[in-house]
Amino acid sequence: MLYLKIIYCFFLITIFAPKAGYSQKINTDLIKAKKLVAENKYEEAISLYQKIYKKEKTSKIYKPYLECLKKKYDYEKAIKLAKSHYNRYGKNPSLLIDLGEIYILKGDEMSGEKVFQKSIDEIKLNPKFSGTVASNFYSKKQYEFSLKAYLIAKENFPNQNYSFQISNIYSNLGQIKNMYLELIELLYRSPGYMQNCKSRIGRTINDDPENENNIILKKSIIKELQKKETEILNDLLIWVYLQEKNFEKAIQNTISIDKRIDYQENKIFELGEIAISNKEFEIAKKAFNYLVNKTKNGIYYEESILQLNNIKNLQFNSLPIKLNSDIKKIIDDNEKVIEQLGVKNETITVIKNLANIIAFYEMNSEKAKKILIPIIENKNLNEKKVATLKMELGDILLSEGKKWDAILYYSQVEKKFKNDIVGQEAKFKKIKVDYYNGNFNWAQTQLDVLKKSTSKLVSNNSIQLSLLITDNLNLDTTKTALEKFAKGELYIFQNNYNKANSIFEDIENIFPDHSLIDEILFKKAEIEIKEKNYEKALKFLEEIIEKYGDESILYDDALFKQACIFGDILNKKDNAMEKYEAILVEQPGSIFLAESRKRYRKLRNK
Numbered sequence: 001m002l003y004l005k006i007i008y009c010f011f012l013i014t015i016f017a018p019k020a021g022y023s024q025k026i027n028t029d030l031i032k033a034k035k036l037v038a039e040n041k042y043e044e045a046i047s048l049y050q051k052i053y054k055k056e057k058t059s060k061i062y063k064p065y066l067e068c069l070k071k072k073y074d075y076e077k078a079i080k081l082a083k084s085h086y087n088r089y090g091k092n093p094s095l096l097i098d099l100g101e102i103y104i105l106k107g108d109e110m111s112g113e114k115v116f117q118k119s120i121d122e123i124k125l126n127p128k129f130s131g132t133v134a135s136n137f138y139s140k141k142q143y144e145f146s147l148k149a150y151l152i153a154k155e156n157f158p159n160q161n162y163s164f165q166i167s168n169i170y171s172n173l174g175q176i177k178n179m180y181l182e183l184i185e186l187l188y189r190s191p192g193y194m195q196n197c198k199s200r201i202g203r204t205i206n207d208d209p210e211n212e213n214n215i216i217l218k219k220s221i222i223k224e225l226q227k228k229e230t231e232i233l234n235d236l237l238i239w240v241y242l243q244e245k246n247f248e249k250a251i252q253n254t255i256s257i258d259k260r261i262d263y264q265e266n267k268i269f270e271l272g273e274i275a276i277s278n279k280e281f282e283i284a285k286k287a288f289n290y291l292v293n294k295t296k297n298g299i300y301y302e303e304s305i306l307q308l309n310n311i312k313n314l315q316f317n318s319l320p321i322k323l324n325s326d327i328k329k330i331i332d333d334n335e336k337v338i339e340q341l342g343v344k345n346e347t348i349t350v351i352k353n354l355a356n357i358i359a360f361y362e363m364n365s366e367k368a369k370k371i372l373i374p375i376i377e378n379k380n381l382n383e384k385k386v387a388t389l390k391m392e393l394g395d396i397l398l399s400e401g402k403k404w405d406a407i408l409y410y411s412q413v414e415k416k417f418k419n420d421i422v423g424q425e426a427k428f429k430k431i432k433v434d435y436y437n438g439n440f441n442w443a444q445t446q447l448d449v450l451k452k453s454t455s456k457l458v459s460n461n462s463i464q465l466s467l468l469i470t471d472n473l474n475l476d477t478t479k480t481a482l483e484k485f486a487k488g489e490l491y492i493f494q495n496n497y498n499k500a501n502s503i504f505e506d507i508e509n510i511f512p513d514h515s516l517i518d519e520i521l522f523k524k525a526e527i528e529i530k531e532k533n534y535e536k537a538l539k540f541l542e543e544i545i546e547k548y549g550d551e552s553i554l555y556d557d558a559l560f561k562q563a564c565i566f567g568d569i570l571n572k573k574d575n576a577m578e579k580y581e582a583i584l585v586e587q588p589g590s591i592f593l594a595e596s597r598k599r600y601r602k603l604r605n606k
Contacts (some may be wrong), residue, residue, distance in 0.1 A: 008600065017201075025054055026052055026055065029048055029051070029052050029533040030052065030060075030061070032048060033045050033048045033049050033052070033064065034064070037064070037067075038324055042068050042071050042072045043072065043318045045068050046065070046068045046069060046074070049061060049064060049065035049068060050065070051079075051197075052065075052424075053065050054300065055086070057088055062081070062085050062497055064555065065081065066078055066081055066082065066098060067109065068317070069081065069111060070102065070105060072112055075102055075105060075106040077105070078102045079099065079102050079106075082095070082098045082099040082102060083099060085100060086098075091122070092129060093118075093119040093122035093126070093129050093133050094119070094124070094129055094132045094133045094136050094585070096115050096116070096118055096119040097116065097119060097133065097136045097137060097140060097142070099115050100112040100113070100114075100115035100142075101114040101140055103115060116137070116142065116145045117145075119133055119145070120145060120148050120149060120152070120502065120533065121131075123149060123152055123153075124152060124185065126154055127153065129224070130149050130150075130152045130156060131149075131153045131157070131162070132155035133149045134146050134147075134149030134150040134152075134153055134165065135165075137149055137168065138165065138168075143169045143171075143172045143175070145174050146165075146169055147166065147169045147170075147173070148204070148471075150162045150165055150166050150169065151166070156165065161186070161190070161193075163182050163183065163185065163186035163193075164186075164196065164200070165184050166439035167183050167186075167200060168181040168200075169181045170182060171204065174212055176204060176216055176483070177216050177220060177444075178223075179200075179204070180201070180216065180220045180586075181218050181220055181224075183200060184195045184220060184221065184224050184233065184236075185200065185230050187230070187236065188230065188233075191232040191358055194232060194235070194236070197236070197459070198236075198239060201217065201240075204217075204242070205217060205240070206243075207242060207243060207244050207245055208244070208323045209244045214240065217240060218237065218240055218344045220377075221233055221236055221237045221240070222237065225237070226340060228550070231389065234253070234254075234257055234487050237253060238250045238253055238254060238267075238271075241253065242274065246549060247271065247274065247275040247278065247279065247280045247283045247284075248286070250271050251268065251271050251275065251283060251287045252286075253254075253269050253287055254268050254271055255268060255286075255287075255290050258294075260291075265291060265294070265298060265299070265300050266300075267285050267287075268290060268291060268300075269287065269291060269300050269303065269307075270470075271287055272284045272288050272291075272304075272307060273307070275287065276307070276310070276311060278460070279314075279318075279594075281311045281314065281315055284307070284311055285308060285311055287304075288304040288305075288307045288308045288311075289304075289308065291304040292305055292308070302341060302346065305337060305340065305341065305363070306341075306346060306347070306349075306350070306537045308409075309333060309334065309350055310349070310586060311338045312330060312333050313330065313334070313353045316330040316357075320560065320561060320564035320568070321529055321569060322361060322567065323565055323570055325360060327357060327361045327457075330356060330357055331354065331357055331362065334350050334351075334353055334354035334357070337350050338350055338354065339590075341373060343378070344381070345381055345382045345385050347443070348375075348381070348382070348385040348386070348388065348389065349388070351371065351372070351375060351386075351389065352388055352389055352392050354370050354371060355369075355372050355392050355393075355396070356368070356392055356395075358371070359395075359396045359399065360399065360495075363495060365396050365399060365400055367391065367557075368396055369396060372389050372392060372393045372396075375389060375395070376390055376393065377391050383415060383416065384420070384422055387412075387417060387422050387426070388422065390409045390412060390413050391409065391410065391413055391425060391429060393409055394406040394407075394408075394409035394410050394426075394429060395429070396476030397409070398433065398493065398494075399493055399494045399495065400494070401494060403433055403436075403437075406429075406433065407430060407433055410426045410427075410429045410430045410433075411430065413425075413426035414426040414427045414430065421453070421454060421455040421458065423534075424450060424454075424455055424458045425455065425457075425458055427450060428450055428458050428461055428462060430445050430467070431446045431447060431462075431465070432444075434446070435465060435469070435486050435538060436486050436487065436489065436490040437486075438479065438482075438483040438486060438487075438496070440469050440473060440479060440482065443465070443469065444466060444469050446470075447462045447465060447466040448466070450462035451463050451466065452487075468519075469482070471515060472485075472516055480510075480511075481507050481510070481511045481514050481516055484503050484506060484507050485503075485504075485507060485516050485519070485520070487503055488500045488503040488507075488520075488523065489523070492505065492523060492526070492527065497530070498528045500523070500527060501524060501527060503521060504520045504524055507520060508520060517552075518544050518547075518548050518552040518554050519554065521540045521541075521543050521544050522540070522541070522544060522554050522557065522558065524540045525537040525538075525540035525541045525544075525558075525561060528540065529561075529565070534569050534570060536567050537561070538555050538565055538566075541558040541559075541561050541562045542558075542562070544558040545558050545559065545562075550586065550587070555587070556583055556587040556590040556591075556592055556599070557592075559579050559582050559583050559587070559592075560579070560580075560583060560590075560592040560596065562575075562579045563575075563576045563577075563580045563583075563596070563599070564576075564578035567577065567580075567603060573603050573606065576599075576603055577603050577604065580596040580597075580599055580600040580603070581600060583596040584596055584597060584600065
């Protein structure tokens, strides 16, 4: 038995050993051929590939061999090779693409296209190769033939998804409308591809509603919706409006759909929030007003009331100049919401806003504290939400000159919510007290940590305060000017404008060329606005513009404040337009650009 096993093993070795050696030789030659190609020694590579191909006529050898022949412009030999390989491998129509390409490279486009068409004719008879043929045509940038092949594949294999390939071809051919229609058809069949379709479409449109592609897309979607209304296409149309920042259209459309088929409240609410984040407050109101008026039992009823109130507070805060009538109205609005919905977790922000306005705009800190303290002591409310009220109470106490009481409240919040944004906000408020006290080095160390805050507001505030300290300490080693300036800021916070002005005048007299002077002029202008001395405010702002120009980071701030005083208070339309125009022309990167454009147009149309 052992003897038979030995004979059998010897037999296997005799049979397979030569083949293994043969295969090893081919691999060695292939490596050598690739190296020759890398060195641009095409003639030597062709000679070696020819030798290998005679032994092993596989695609692994055929493809690099054909590429070498094309590199050397040896089209006759390349044609001969492509034909023989096609005939050898059962006349696979995808191999005809190589032959057609060689004819075209040779300059014989008619023969090339004839061969390409033959490939298409063959897959009509035998569609199993259609996907491969389409892909090969695409790789050769033969988009029209690729499209023909994909359409055959799509017809014969409806369960396969070729829509993305077809839409890409339409895009490459400049047939944008057909591209959109293909993707729309895909969404009808498979709504789950929405994100992929948005990604593809997003490359062809922009935020201009009059852009040609935007118009084609919207018309295509609307036409399909007129044939058959579907949620997925409505969603796509709304998405297009959002790309154009046409929030009004998006909200109008969604409300119209809700009136017809209902169940769109969540989308309307989300669109309202998006409009708020883009500061389109009046448009956002339409979304929330619709939800409030629709039904008092709806899940978005209370949330919409709160969002409408949120908008009113955001609009109040964005007013460059706040009149007594503005203050009275926002207080009334907040009180009505609390009366309507009651004191609960959801209304904490409303309570905080109310207390802030009463304390810092109505100048009635005692009334504000009476609102806050009993709610802070309410153990049934969410601790994190109550923490925001504690910080507000801390601010009020600081405005009354009770620094240590304020720090106590800030510290409680910081300790309780150390790793939360609320805790980081409290920490920043504590640092601000250190800054007011002139502890700049300690404040700077703490600010370095807060700059990395996950809260954009805390991070930005920390960066700004850090820069103020760094820039001015470097210029003034005695810290005197910055210490005085910090005290002046605290006095403004405490509404003690006489003391603030006195300190600012000291700095101007002692340090007339200090880098803080433009900041001081702006602070003095803000004080005069609060005191309703608008002409004085205009003079301080004009001094910034004339003396420092656009070298001051407050240049556009000064222009905008002046424009608002002229337009909103003094009714001097031409002066206001002149200032807004200066921002539009001279300050294209200004944060006031969009608002200035809006206000300029409004004044021009009066």
